[in-house]
Amino acid sequence: MSDPDHQSANRWRRFADWDERPLRLDRFAVEDPKNGFAAFKGAKDPAPSLIIENGCVARMDGVAAADFDMIDVFIAEHHLDLDLAPEAMTMPSAEIARMLVDFNIPRTELTRLAHGLTPAKLAEVVAQLSSIEIAYAFSKMRARKTPGNQGHVTNAKDDPLQLAADAATAVAFGFDEIETTMRVARNAWSNALACAVGAAVGRWGTLFQCASEEAEELQIGMAGFTSYAETVSVYGTEKAFMDGDDTPWSKAFLAAAYASRGIKMRCTSGAASELLMGFHEAKSLLYLEARCLCLQRAMGVQGTQNGGIDGAPLASTMPGGVRELMAENLIAVWLDLECATGNDARHSESEIRVGAKILPILIAGSDLICSGFGSILKYDNSFNPSSFNGEEMEDFLVLQRDFEADGGLTSIGESEALALRRRAVDALSAVLDDLNLSQPTEAMKTSVVTASGSNETASYLPRDVSLISEEIKARGINVLDVIRALARRGYREEAENLLNVVRLRVSGDYLQTSAVIRRGHVLSAVNDPNDYAGPGTGYRLSAERRHELAAIRDVLDREEVLRTEATFARDEERRIRYKAIGHAEPGRPENEIVIGISPAFGLKLYRSLAGHPLSAVLHALVQGISAKGGRPRIVRMRHTADTSFLGLSAAGLAGSGIGIGLQAKGTAVIHQAGRLPHHNLELFSNAPITRLAHYRRLGENAATYARGDMPEPVVVPTGGEAMGARYHAQVALIYAIETSLTAEGAKPEEIEIAFLEAGHDSR
Amino acid sequence: MTQDETKFRTGLSVADYPLAEKRPDLVVSARQKDLADLTLEAVEAGAVALEDFRITPRALRLQAEIAEAAGRPTLAKNFERAAELVEVPQGTLLQTYELLRPGRAKSKSELLDAARLLRERYGAAIMADFVEQAAEVYERRGLFTYRF
Known part of the structure; x- marks a missing residue:
């Protein structure tokens, strides 16, 4: 007050305080439907419609068959059940919206009905629900009863020793799937081998993906290192699809190709990708995503990761953007797709916004709450920082405990973590040595075991890794070579664990919708269907699971x-x-x-x-x-x-x-x-x-x-x-x-x- | 479809899932090994190879039946298309995928040739129809054009 600067400033200084909050690093956008900035109501969103003539779709969502783009054709041909559609499309949207939140209407009745609904109709129905209704409908409609989670395992050096250690700890935290990617593309084979070995430490059954170039990813899968893929992106406008360098047919071909190799696969879509790519056609985020999701069901993929993936931050700049992300998750599960519900790319610098965003999905439960929880530190995340990262792991564990909501993760003790990391690093070192790929020193290994992130390690650098990776590829080393190496060096338990994952592909059970492996058994929407029908039904915490969620670190008595x-x-x-x-x-x-x-x-x-x-x-x-x-x-x-x-x-x-x-x-x-x-x-x-x-x-x-x-x-x-x-x-x-x-x-x-x-x- | 496969098309339900646990009798590897034979000891002894850990067309068709029984007809169709691709070599698989991407085929006939190869050499009739449909749509939407 005695400061002259303060006296002259014609401003309530609370605004200056607010300027300093992390929230103000987020930039928000005005709603502008003509320019694609609309969550629910685009300038050119069509009204739902369907005309069938001579057993063929003559008009869908306001477009005549002759004017169909590739996406329309694919949806009309492969998604719509024309026997069901006339009845389904004439039901008032408000009535269907009520059915979604009515626990007396079985989930299966609604998933069947969805086979006869067009994208515009699906979007119109879910747009009628409030945020709490969307979350509630989601909990009723999601496919698998038991919730799960997926984690990223990457690091800034592509260091295989750290990947193995972090994969082992991610498995111990309970991730059903782990996903890696590289800073340097040619390190893919090394990343794949390292994570496969690390994920075999402690228990078996964590599915593993190595996100890389399409052809290489399939080759790595065929060599047996990986067990699922999810980077098969689809888009809601034809031009965005083409810039993504694919078509519905090429992606559907890829979907069949993955299944033919016994590899689980889901697509990626999500709000605002079309807007980012400059081809939004003045349509809303939700309508375009409804098209993506109908397309995915039409392609016959078992699932999706959506809810705004790379587009989540952009969707979140708009009014209602975060509600839209949940709405598109709802359409996915209504179409009976496995849903990895985003909560991936961090949408805000505000920890309050991050916590608020995940909560509805956490308490509703989800096949995979995050389609990439950063199990590693933010700077080690080669995908980009996630909503939750290694830094925030304990916040998530406490949210689970607060709400008695199963987010798929479990606390681990300090000595257990250290022992697993040591074991993983030793097992991988044995494999690298046995296969004559490299001989890490004890100093390298020790630095990794205790490191929180790659800034603290004295281990491999990206160039060293490239040499290892290219050697794996050139020599055609496959997962059985790795299993034999583990067994030869006395890591029989890890050898068995890794072999168990490879053996999954023989029966293909884990190709069914929403499949994960729990305690050595495949659990999917087929044998663990969500049977929610009101209080006391659906997924409930067992006494044992409740105890696990409660057992966070350092509690007082x-x-x-x-x-x-x-x-x-x-x-x-x-x-x-x-x-x-x-x-x-x-x-x-x-x-x-x-x-x-x-x-x-x-x-x-x-x-x-x-x-x-x-x-x-x-x-x-x-x-x-x-x-x-x-x-x-x-x-x-x-x-x-x-x-x-x-x-x-x-x-x-x-x-x-x-x-x-x-x-x-x-x-x-x-x-x-x-x-x-x-x-x-x-x-x-x-x-x-x-x-x-x-x-x-x-x-x-x-x-x-x-x-x-x-x-x-x-x-x-x-x-x-x-x-x-x-x-x-x-x-x-x-x-x-x-x-x-x-x-x-x-x-x-x-x-x-x-x-x-x-x-x-x-x- | 062989008579043997027809036999398996009757009566599988969601109760038979997971096949590895409920119907291990139906799960046989590409080289006629039972699941129980695919052990670490067998791997160490060289008695089984990566080939034995591939999914088979039959397993995919059984999973298609289960998907159908679970009310997921489009997933079932994907498994049926996949069953046809099991025997398609990796190189051909990737070439066909590449050809289906925008602007790779410069004319409809290239796609029709790929469809014919799938149909005639690998017996992939459903997949061939699928590629032919793509050829029609690509032509109408002008995809046989210069992109890069």
Whole structure:
């Protein structure tokens, strides 16, 4: 205010505060349907329509068959069930929308109905649902009952040792699928081999993908290293499709090609890719995505990753953009596709927006909550940072625990993580050595085992990796060579695990919709169909799974608190002695101030929440009182542990009528006889930030009140910390220890204290 | 379709899924090995090769039946197209894919030739129809044009 710059600025400075928030790094766009910036209502979105003549589609969504583009043709030919369509298309959209959120209407009835609906109709129906209705309908309509998750495993150096270690930890966290890609394209074979080995450590069944150039990806799959693919992108306009260098037929051919090699596959689509590519045709995000999804069902792929993949950040710049991302997830599952529900490319710099975006899908459950959770640190993510990354892993684990929602992941212990990483690095090193590809040194291996990210490793660099990768490719090394190498070097368990994944392709069971492997069994929409039909049905946490979600790291319990306190007991014994000398009676001296300490103070509890020894807190109060001419007296209350009543009871015993209530956790109050219990003179409620100097001043003020004067109240400044989040679990446990020592009507006890160490002065 | 395959087309339901667990009798590798024979010991001894871990046309057709029974006819059709591609060599597979991409074929006849190859050499009748349909649509939409 005295700063002239501030005085002259004609601005409420709160806006300047807001400018500094991470949110303001996000740029938002105005709704502009003509230029493709519309989530639900595009300038040129057609009204739903379907005319069938002579058993053929003559007109669909306002376009005559003669004018169909390639996408229209493919949808009309391969998606629409013409026996069903006339009835389905005449149903009012509002009625179908209600069916989606009505748990009395079975999922299967709606998926069948979708076979007869055009893209414009599907979009019109879901556009009628609010965000909560979309999330609810999604939970009812998703294909597989048990939720799952997918993680990225990449690093900035393409270091195979780190890939193996990170793949092993990703498997332990519970990812059903892991996906790698490269900084340098030719490192694909090395990445594939390393992740395949790492994912075989600990347990088997995590499916694995190596995103690379189409032909090479298929070759790596044929060599047996990978088990799924998802980079088969489709688009909602013909021109965007062509710039993507494909057609519906070429992509459908690829889909069949993957299946013919026994490799699970899903397509990629998602809002705003057409807008990014400059061919939006003034149509909404949702309508274009509805076309993509009908196309995918028409192609006969089992699933999709959508919900805005690379386009999520752009979709999120628009009004309703995030609601649209959920709406397109809903259309995917309504079309009976496996859905990897985006939450992939980070759509915002705001952690609040990121957390808010994932929540509806997390609580609804999803085949794969993220179509790429960064299991590694942001800078190691070769796809780009995800919504959630290695940094935020524990936030996700806690969200699961908060909402008792299964996001597919499970906490792992520190020693388990370290052991898995060591095992993975050793197993891969053995394979590299056995196949004469490379001989990593112990220093390289050790650096990787403990590294959080590639900035901390002294291991392979991209060029070293290229030599390994090209050797794998040139020599035609396949997964059986790797399995034999593992077995030869004593990694039989890993050899078996890897072989089990390869063996999946013989039966092709995991090609069915929404297939993952759990505990050695294929689980898909066929044998684990979502049977949600209202409360008590559908996916519910088992007692065992609930226990897993609850078991996050470093949780408090009563024993932990008592154990910690006990470690301070011995030090306190050297600093202070409390001697009970009988019932406390009302005192006479007019300058007498009673400090009423709580039942467990110095008996079971020895330290304030701020970490001060209780002897020091008491010492500071005593010194403050004495400094202003007061006469301190200590009384232990046994009938209450409540601060207000401690203070008021103390005041009642004090000759001055002024008392201080003091709990073991450090909460303190100045009270006066005759006042109402919760109407005190001064209160230190924020014990964790209360310093010894504050206690001393509190003592001084008590003595000042006793003289009948009015001091400046002591204010403990707060920085806005979430004290409840940081301390309340501990507070509740500590307080329960205090209250367990109280007895109804128990008399206060006179305490004689002696400060034992130099520097303490009880006078 | 052989008589043997016709036999398997009757009666498979979702209750037979997963085949590896419920109907291991139906799952036989390309070189007539049972799933139970595909062990680590067999791999170590060289008794099985990568060839034994390939999916077979028959397995894909069985999965097509299951997909159909589960109410997913388009997925079933994809598995049927895939069954036809199992025996198509990798090179031919990638060439056909490449030819289907925009602007790769300079005329309709190139695609029709590819369809004929699939039909005549590999017995891939459904896939051949599919490529022929693409040829028609590409012609109408002007895809046989210079792109790069």
